[in-house]
Amino acid sequence: MATRxxxxxxxxxxxxxxxxxxxxxxxxxxxxxxxxxPSERELSRRYKVSGNVASWAVDLLVKEGLLYRVHRRGTFxxxxxxxxxxxxxxxxxxxVGPGREQLLDRGGLYARMVYMLRENAExxxxxxxxxxxxxxxxWRFKTLTSSPFFAGAVAFHHAFARDYLGNxxxxxxIVVVDHCIDLFGDAAPLDHVSYVATDNERxxxxxxxxxxSKGHRKIIFFGGDSVAPVDNYxxxxxxxxxxxxxxEEAGLSCAPGPYPFDNGLDETYWKxxxxxxxxxxxxxxxxxxxxxxxxxxxxxLKVPDDISLVCFDDLMQxxxxxxxxxxxxxxPVRGMVDLAWKLITESSEHAGSTMKRLPYTLSxxxxxxxx
Numbered sequence: 617m618a619t620r621x622x623x624x625x626x627x628x629x630x631x632x633x634x635x636x637x638x639x640x641x642x643x644x645x646x647x648x649x650x651x652x653x654p655s656e657r658e659l660s661r662r663y664k665v666s667g668n669v670a671s672w673a674v675d676l677l678v679k680e681g682l683l684y685r686v687h688r689r690g691t692f693x694x695x696x697x698x699x700x701x702x703x704x705x706x707x708x709x710x711x712v713g714p715g716r717e718q719l720l721d722r723g724g725l726y727a728r729m730v731y732m733l734r735e736n737a738e739x740x741x742x743x744x745x746x747x748x749x750x751x752x753x754x755w756r757f758k759t760l761t762s763s764p765f766f767a768g769a770v771a772f773h774h775a776f777a778r779d780y781l782g783n784x785x786x787x788x789x790i791v792v793v794d795h796c797i798d799l800f801g802d803a804a805p806l807d808h809v810s811y812v813a814t815d816n817e818r819x820x821x822x823x824x825x826x827x828x829s830k831g832h833r834k835i836i837f838f839g840g841d842s843v844a845p846v847d848n849y850x851x852x853x854x855x856x857x858x859x860x861x862x863x864e865e866a867g868l869s870c871a872p873g874p875y876p877f878d879n880g881l882d883e884t885y886w887k888x889x890x891x892x893x894x895x896x897x898x899x900x901x902x903x904x905x906x907x908x909x910x911x912x913x914x915x916x917l918k919v920p921d922d923i924s925l926v927c928f929d930d931l932m933q934x935x936x937x938x939x940x941x942x943x944x945x946x947x948p949v950r951g952m953v954d955l956a957w958k959l960i961t962e963s964s965e966h967a968g969s970t971m972k973r974l975p976y977t978l979s980x981x982x983x984x985x986x987x
Contacts, residue, residue, distance in 0.1 A: 631665055632672035638663070639673060643682055643693055651693045653683065686745055710744060710770040725931055725949065726772050729793065732953040733770060740961060742767065768960035791956040810959050810970045812952050816851055816928075819945045819976035820858025823898060823926050826978060828866050831987030832896040832924065835863065836871060836889065839881070839904030852900065855928060859898060881907050883915050890917055895987065899927035905942055906934055920985035930979055940982035948974045 639659075642648065654662065659670040674691060677683040685691050710733055730744075737744035768789035793812045820837075827835050837859045863870040886908070889897070899905035905927035912919055919925050919940055927935070930946035951974050959970075 632669045632676065635659070635663055635665060635669060635673035636676045639677060640682060643677075648693055653691050653693065655690065684745060686743065689743075710772070725947075728931075728949060729772060729953050732950060733957065736954070736957045740957075742961070770956050770960060789960050791959050793952050793956045810956075810972070812956050812959070812972050812974070814947055814952070815973040815975050816854035817858040817861075819928065820855040820898070821862045822858075822976075823928075823945050823978065824859045824862035825866075827896045827898070827924065827926065827984065828862065828868070830896075830924070830984055833868055834892070834894045835859075835868070835896045835898065836894050837898045837900070838885075838908065839900030855900065881911070883911050886912050886915050886917060886923075890915070890922065894923060896924040896926070896984070899925065901929050902927055902932040902935055902944070905944075906932065906938070909938060909942070920983050924984040926984060928976070936981070938983075942983045943981045944979050945976040946979045947976060 639653065643653075653659075653674075656667060656670040656674060659665075659673070660667050663670070674683060674685075678685060678691075683691050683693060710730060734744050736742075768791070771790065771792050772794060790809045791812060792809060824835060837856055860870055881904070897908070899908060905925055909919060909925065912923060912925075917923055926943045926945070928945050928947070930944035931949075935942040935944055955972055955974065
């Protein structure tokens with residue numbers, strides 16, 4: 617039996633980094649032959665540090681890709697996580713993007729999806745290994761896919777997916793899930809990857825037609841996404857395209873665009889819309905509509921008496937808590953996760969690349985007036 621070190625840590629550098637260095641060295645020297653490291657409580661006792669220090673040290677090694685956490689099973693050395701004998705059930709691997717922060721963005725969307733995947737895994741007798749994997753770690757994924765227990769992978773966020781997935785050898789079933797997939801420009805889709813996305817263009821068309829059916833004729837689109845130039849960002853282009861198509865079919869005029877990210881995010885903008893006789897506005901997302909609602913109130917306008925508001929995604933609880941409650945096109949989060957799971961677990965042989973776009977649903981609340 618290997619002798620465990622009980623080295624005392626010094627305080628010249630952060631203690632969690634010292635503990636991480638000790639664990640890193642023990643991992644590299646084969647100190648955990650079964651692939652599982654001690655619990656954070658045991659690490660705290662062994663090295664005489666606080667629970668937070670032990671947790672931070674493990675977090676650092678997880679972020680580096682040396683360790684993986686497995687729900688209800690513990691923390692494992694990455695190279696052994698899917699080796700024979702590690703699990704008694706098939707494994708589905710999920711990665712949420714190039715960094716841990718991806719778990720927390722867009723109204724908690726990715727965190728919500730991982731939670732739903734875990735529910736499906738527990739229901740159907742699978743293990744789910746969830747880890748934020750950077751592009752530089754793709755070699756580790758190749759190792760994982762060689763396990764006889766490996767059943768497939770679900771990857772979130774298409775922006776990094778092609779370069780990352782393109783390096784995977786073989787025909788492992790993989791599903792990319794995101795609210796918008798542009799098939800990476802002119803490049804052909806990978807033949808062993810399926811794509812689950814949402815139909816942004818149709819959603820924008822339908823919500824614009826909804827406003828027109830309520831008697832609105834002067835309708836604007838505002839907001840954008842700060843992560844990319846709006847005039848070439850797929851989600852933006854699809855949503856604006858649906859809005860313009862509905863307006864043109866109805867014989868109504870709309871602003872030519874492009875619409876900067878900060879459109880609608882200052883008081884002057886809304887004063888101008890009131891002067892121009894605008895009666896309804898479509899917000900790019902939840903964030904844009906909540907900021908606009910506050911600004912509209914500050915300039916003395918009322919929703920929906922003076923201007924009606926709708927938005928996309930419906931991921932924030934604030935939309936239902938606002939006064940008035942905001943009408944939204946709701947993203948089919950559960951539907952996307954369930955379809956991805958079905959594509960992974962119910963296909964005995966992966967049938968090549970497929971693209972599935974799911975519809976949004978209208979959550980009608982109090983922010984639209986009938987004219």
